[in-house]
Amino acid sequence: MRISKISPLNQKLLWTCIVLLHLLVVSCTTADVKESVEHTADGSEMLMSYLESGGDYINSKQAPAIMTAPELHSMLDRNILIIDLREHDQYASGHIEGAVNVAPGDLVDYFRKTIDASAFERIVFTCSRGQLSAYVTGMMRQLGYDNTFSVRYGLNAWSLDAARSGWDLVVGNGLADRLESTGYAKNPSTSLPNVITSKKTGYDIASERADSLLKLPPTAFLLSIEDLMAGKQEYYLVNYWTEEQYNQHGHLPGAVQYTPKQSLGRQTALLSLPTDKPVLVYCNNGHHSAHVAAYLRLIGYQAYSLIYGANSFMIDVLRKKETNPHASWGENQKNDYPLVSSEQLKSSTNTPSVEIKSAAGGC
Secondary structure (H helix, E strand, O other), rough: HHHOOOHHHHHHHHHHHHHHHHHHHHHHHHHHHHHHHHEEEEEEHHHHHHHHHHOHHHHHOOOOOOHHHHHHOOOOOOOOOEEEEOHHHHHHOOOOOOOOOOOHHHHHHHHHHHOOHHHHEEEEEEOEEEOHHHHHHHHHHHHOOOOEEEEOOOHHOOOOOHHHHHHHHHHOOOOOOEEOOOOOOOOOOOOOOEEEEOOOOOHHHHHHHHHHHHHHHHOOOOOHHHHHOOOOOHHHHHHOOOOOHHHOOOOOOOOOOOOOOOOOOOOOOOOOOOOOOOOOEEOOOOOOHHHHHHHHHHHOOOOOEEOOOOOOOOHHHHHHHHHOOOOOHHHHHHHOOEOOOOOHHHHHHOOOOOOOOOOOOOO
């Protein structure tokens, strides 16, 4: 039936229905758009509030959660879990007895579904040279796993064979004659990076981001001194030392000083970091800066850690001026503890088993 043949009253009713239907469709579409926007909102404030209320790890006395190889060796008969983060073939060729092999990208699920993390006195991450395990520890600490640690200098500090093909070859003094004593001012404060997320709580945002970031290769957060000096990209360079070290040791040209365990809070100097260019953090040996890179990447910065830290370009200065005995690589860092291969374990009838606990959360 055509509208022209409907009575005037019915025509009016019909047009009213059409208008109401149109308004209903527009209303539903608007609601869908609003819901979509809400599901991809900026979660930076929720994320930061979660991290700050959870102890603000990176600015706390607990950071960086690093132990030495002798400390780990002394704890082997205690209730600890050692997680080897290396590629499986590296793990199979030689690892600390009792260690399990878990890829960084699988860790969030492993902690949620496979182990009860809180049941262990310590969970210790190991890797070849300590850089990856420090980054992973920094990330897992942000999720509330406060019994996680990394090993300083990694398995290079555990095995002499590993040291000879690892840290022994990467230390140097290539920039010792280019160090500066001039100080550089921090940037004016800006805002936090945008963290676009569909999650509704700070912990869920942190967990989602940690899972995604840990699935990336180490090259996503590590930069070498050679790549830095090649100048292919401009970095905001963060010297993560005390002001005294910054002035007395000398620092990389253009580096801005940030005090460890103090400067990276919203009430201090965090907001002076740029959000429009990459941030490169360096410390003595890359362990503390890897923790920092994990934190900064988690909250949205394009952050990197200088692999091997100042050991890679001014080791003799560290050996001469640095009072921390663990700051520089040397004979005092080396040990000769045993590693076992997968083949050795297969042939052994007394292979120790690793107890897998029930699942538990991390915060």
